[in-house]
Amino acid sequence: MSRAKPNSDPLIQQLRSVLPDSCIVSDPASMKPYECDGLSGYRQMPRVVVLPTTVEQVQAVMKACQASKTPVVPRGAGTSLSGGAMPHKNGVVLSVNRLNRILDIDGQNRCATLQPGVRNLQISDAVEHLGLYYAPDPSSQIACTIGGNVAENAGGVHCLKYGLTVHNILQVKIVTLNGDLVTLGSTAPDSPGNDLLALMMGSEGMLGIVVEVVVRLLPRPPLARVLMAAFDDIEKAGNAVANVIASGVIPAGFEMMDRAAITAAEDFVRAGYPADAEAILLCEVDGTEQEVNAQLDRVKALLDKAGATQISLAKDENERILFWSGRKNAFPAVGRISPDYYCMDGTIPRKEIGNVLTRISAMADKYGLGVANVFHAGDGNLHPLILYDANKPGDFVKAEEFGGEILDLCVAVGGTITGEHGVGVEKIDRMCVQFDEATLAQFLAVREAFDPDGLLNPDKAVPTLARCAEFNAMHVHHGKLPHPELERF
Amino acid sequence: MTDLSRDIAARVQVGFEKGSPIDIGGAGTKSFLGRPSPTATTLDVTGHRGIIEYDPAELILVARAGTPLQEIEDTLDSRQQMLGFEPPFSAQGATLGGAVAAGLAGPRRAYSGAVRDFILGASFINGKGEIITSGGKVMKNVAGFDLFRPMAGAMGTLGVLLKAALRIVPRPEAEETLLHEENDETTALEKMNRWALQTQAISAAAWDGENIRIRLSGSSAGIAHGEVQIGGEKLTESDYWNDLNNFRLEFFKQQGRLWRIALAPMSGPIGMNSPQLIDWGGAQRWLMSDEPADDIRARVAHLGGHASCYSDDPAVPTFQPLQGDLLALNQRLKAALDPAGILNPGRLDPKL
Numbered sequence: 139m140s141r142a143k144p145n146s147d148p149l150i151q152q153l154r155s156v157l158p159d160s161c162i163v164s165d166p167a168s169m170k171p172y173e174c175d176g177l178s179g180y181r182q183m184p185r186v187v188v189l190p191t192t193v194e195q196v197q198a199v200m201k202a203c204q205a206s207k208t209p210v211v212p213r214g215a216g217t218s219l220s221g222g223a224m225p226h227k228n229g230v231v232l233s234v235n236r237l238n239r240i241l242d243i244d245g246q247n248r249c250a251t252l253q254p255g256v257r258n259l260q261i262s263d264a265v266e267h268l269g270l271y272y273a274p275d276p277s278s279q280i281a282c283t284i285g286g287n288v289a290e291n292a293g294g295v296h297c298l299k300y301g302l303t304v305h306n307i308l309q310v311k312i313v314t315l316n317g318d319l320v321t322l323g324s325t326a327p328d329s330p331g332n333d334l335l336a337l338m339m340g341s342e343g344m345l346g347i348v349v350e351v352v353v354r355l356l357p358r359p360p361l362a363r364v365l366m367a368a369f370d371d372i373e374k375a376g377n378a379v380a381n382v383i384a385s386g387v388i389p390a391g392f393e394m395m396d397r398a399a400i401t402a403a404e405d406f407v408r409a410g411y412p413a414d415a416e417a418i419l420l421c422e423v424d425g426t427e428q429e430v431n432a433q434l435d436r437v438k439a440l441l442d443k444a445g446a447t448q449i450s451l452a453k454d455e456n457e458r459i460l461f462w463s464g465r466k467n468a469f470p471a472v473g474r475i476s477p478d479y480y481c482m483d484g485t486i487p488r489k490e491i492g493n494v495l496t497r498i499s500a501m502a503d504k505y506g507l508g509v510a511n512v513f514h515a516g517d518g519n520l521h522p523l524i525l526y527d528a529n530k531p532g533d534f535v536k537a538e539e540f541g542g543e544i545l546d547l548c549v550a551v552g553g554t555i556t557g558e559h560g561v562g563v564e565k566i567d568r569m570c571v572q573f574d575e576a577t578l579a580q581f582l583a584v585r586e587a588f589d590p591d592g593l594l595n596p597d598k599a600v601p602t603l604a605r606c607a608e609f610n611a612m613h614v615h616h617g618k619l620p621h622p623e624l625e626r627f
Numbered sequence: 628m629t630d631l632s633r634d635i636a637a638r639v640q641v642g643f644e645k646g647s648p649i650d651i652g653g654a655g656t657k658s659f660l661g662r663p664s665p666t667a668t669t670l671d672v673t674g675h676r677g678i679i680e681y682d683p684a685e686l687i688l689v690a691r692a693g694t695p696l697q698e699i700e701d702t703l704d705s706r707q708q709m710l711g712f713e714p715p716f717s718a719q720g721a722t723l724g725g726a727v728a729a730g731l732a733g734p735r736r737a738y739s740g741a742v743r744d745f746i747l748g749a750s751f752i753n754g755k756g757e758i759i760t761s762g763g764k765v766m767k768n769v770a771g772f773d774l775f776r777p778m779a780g781a782m783g784t785l786g787v788l789l790k791a792a793l794r795i796v797p798r799p800e801a802e803e804t805l806l807h808e809e810n811d812e813t814t815a816l817e818k819m820n821r822w823a824l825q826t827q828a829i830s831a832a833a834w835d836g837e838n839i840r841i842r843l844s845g846s847s848a849g850i851a852h853g854e855v856q857i858g859g860e861k862l863t864e865s866d867y868w869n870d871l872n873n874f875r876l877e878f879f880k881q882q883g884r885l886w887r888i889a890l891a892p893m894s895g896p897i898g899m900n901s902p903q904l905i906d907w908g909g910a911q912r913w914l915m916s917d918e919p920a921d922d923i924r925a926r927v928a929h930l931g932g933h934a935s936c937y938s939d940d941p942a943v944p945t946f947q948p949l950q951g952d953l954l955a956l957n958q959r960l961k962a963a964l965d966p967a968g969i970l971n972p973g974r975l976d977p978k979l
Binding site: 244246247248249269270290291293297298301302304305314318319320321322324325326327328329330331332333334336337339340341357359380381383384386387388425426428429431432433485486487488489514517518519552553554555556557558559560561565569572573574576577580581583584585586587588599600 | 682683684685686687707708730736737740741743744753757758759760761763764765766767768769770771772773774776777779780781784785796797798800820823824825826827845846847848849851852889890891892893894907910911931932933946947948949952953954956957959960961962963964975976979
């Protein structure tokens with residue numbers, strides 16, 4: 139990290155009075171890594187990046203920013219896939235990466251107190267010796283931070299059984315725009331007042347800067363086993379998912395891949411997936427040996443009845459890891475077969491999986507672009523990967539339009555535009571499709587309650603009504619808004 | 628099955644224009660929680676009822692706020708499913724809206740989650756009479772602020788709930804209660820929390836001063852494993868947990884104010900010489916005590932928890948009063964949703 143050079147920007151002068159020079163990055167070369175997050179198509183250089191090392195420094199930065207009406211963009215590891223951490227051109231990027239200490243591990247009360255820059259996987263590693271772990275496991279868990287997880291209400295493969303971030307956080311401390319340090323929630327259940335803790339989850343850095351997090355830890359299940367089932371028809375696979383859940387089994391993970399994804403994964407990691415299948419399901423159950431065996435018997439019978447052409451139980455831990463390797467490497471595998479891909483994140487009711495996949499395939503033909511589907515089938519969270527070539531003029535625009543049409547379809551069948559990646563800058567216009575005007579105005583009023591000046595992560599997540607009016611004007615077909623029949627619930 | 632959304636919205640709109648406070652009325656089973664404003668007029672929402680959608684395969688149910696919990700529970704039971712938060716007072720006619728507003732959850736709370744954890748989305752009327760819809764009916768959804776979650780436990784101060792989409796859970800294949808004699812509080816707390824690490828099958832753990840009771844729920848195989856881990860005598864008294872949840876145990880018939888103490892489960896004994904019943908593995912402790920409210924609250928706050936007074940006493944606020952920056956944030960949120968301050972004013976906190 140280079141030292142801050144003399145700079146005539148009055149904001150930087152002021153930040154220098156409250157932060158050591160080593161916490162300020164202002165030369166363009168050093169700020170370059172901050173110009174985008176995981177959604178690299180959207181880039182913006184910030185005015186300055188700060189990396190505070192204490193909560194007091196965060197408070198001082200916020201006070202300075204409020205006084206000068208400077209936008210603040212909080213940032214964890216920058217793994218967001220929706221542009222949530224994209225800088226503001228007049229603003230400060232506030233990175234929590236140096237607030238990265240595990241402050242306390244309380245094995246008796248099954249919780250841990252963390253600074254926001256602690257990485258997701260680091261938590262489970264630190265408590266493994268106690269037989270505990272932190273359940274939410276977004277695929278970026280090696281890198282992503284708990285602060286970022288709170289901002290995005292991160293999910294992962296295991297949230298079907300163990301819940302999202304919101305279900306696994308007991309308390310956060312936030313610094314508000316005016317520099318106040320406020321504790322929300324507590325290790326005691328049901329804190330007095332309104333549940334502001336829940337409101338913070340998934341608020342995409344617009345309500346406050348998370349400076350401390352207390353996570354709930356769970357006992358590590360003694361055993362996990364995974365089944366792979368192949369299908370010759372994608373609708374049959376979709377129905378199989380719905381049938382298993384309906385039977386009362388809640389698998390720890392329940393994932394689906396279509397033919398394009400299977401082929402790409404198989405070519406890349408040789409996970410042992412049948413190459414001629416139209417779809418495969420990976421179903422993991424965990425618990426004690428007796429419970430796992432009982433559940434596996436039920437799941438096998440249901441998959442068989444749903445028309446699986448092949449059912450394989452991973453015989454040992456090595457094969458379990460191998461089966462998962464195809465799924466976990468599916469995104470990079472798809473990256474090998476296409477110059478670029480655009481990852482979508484809608485959620486739909488499980489019973490619509492077959493229908494929606496068939497319609498996505500028809501859209502792919504219409505746009506002349508490939509698509510591979512890898513997703514969390516158990517909770518209906520789709521991740522269509524739209525294949526395109528950024529070097530081909532017009533290809534990204536087509537991919538974006540294709541993606542937008544997929545999201546509109548998700549809303550139309552009773553789902554949502556984003557299951558776990560967040561709205562960020564990417565899907566902000568689609569918010570106008572999912573929510574009516576009164577609700578969007580209410581979101582803005584709530585935001586104002588926390589941030590009257592609108593300086594925290596501005597222009598993200600919640601569109602202004604003017605923006606929606608513009609978007610809807612562009613997307614009116616035959617004088618009607620998309621899906622006017624929807625009650626949008 | 629009646630949809631009264633528009634009528635209710637119109638009533639709230641009039642209240643907003645006139646600045647006249649509204650006391651949102653359900654079945655009244657939790658009227659002991661908080662005190663309605665003396666100048667408020669009651670808005671009865673029990674007519675706005677009915678299950679709108681129930682899809683067992685999707686594990687979701689959408690119902691209007693006035694729907695009796697009993698109707699929902701019977702419907703779910705017919706498909707071997709249930710509510711995951713075990714709300715009290717179903718038999719007394721409690722409604723879904725009241726269950727969400729009060730946010731009370733039963734013995735399984737410590738092991739499977741709070742009321743807000745089972746809500747996927749909700750429509751409500753804000754203090755201006757506008758219908759607001761946040762969340763949805765799918766398991767994963769991060770679009771927009773989750774305004775539906777703070778509806779749980781807000782005591783109706785943030786909006787009049789119209790309908791909620793709930794995440795439903797499968798009814799466990801089997802359930803069993805084990806009894807351990809134990810008269811030392813510290814040891815009881817230690818045991819309940821040690822067992823929680825050893826088996827996932829625990830769905831309730833309580834200590835009454837003489838005995839620890841542990842409920843196991845799950846597959847027969849899971850319960851058999853739990854029995855081996857925990858041991859103890861199998862109990863046949865089937866209504867214990869239901870009686871605990873509905874304040875019907877002998878404990879609740881004693882003299883004194885009833886206090887609900889919330890703590891991290893392994894917080895040491897609160898050390899008051901009053902009858903006590905510990906639930907949620909230590910995270911919820913019922914206390915019968917006429918000690919001064921401020922003394923109880925100070926002692927509990929010192930342990931990192933908070934205390935609510937469940938007995939009707941005008942001199943004692945039901946919930947631990949908010950202070951400082953947290954109060955200010957709560958007030959600003961309230962103003963964002965209910966600018967005229969007409970919805971259940973004072974019911975959650977004297978200053979909200």
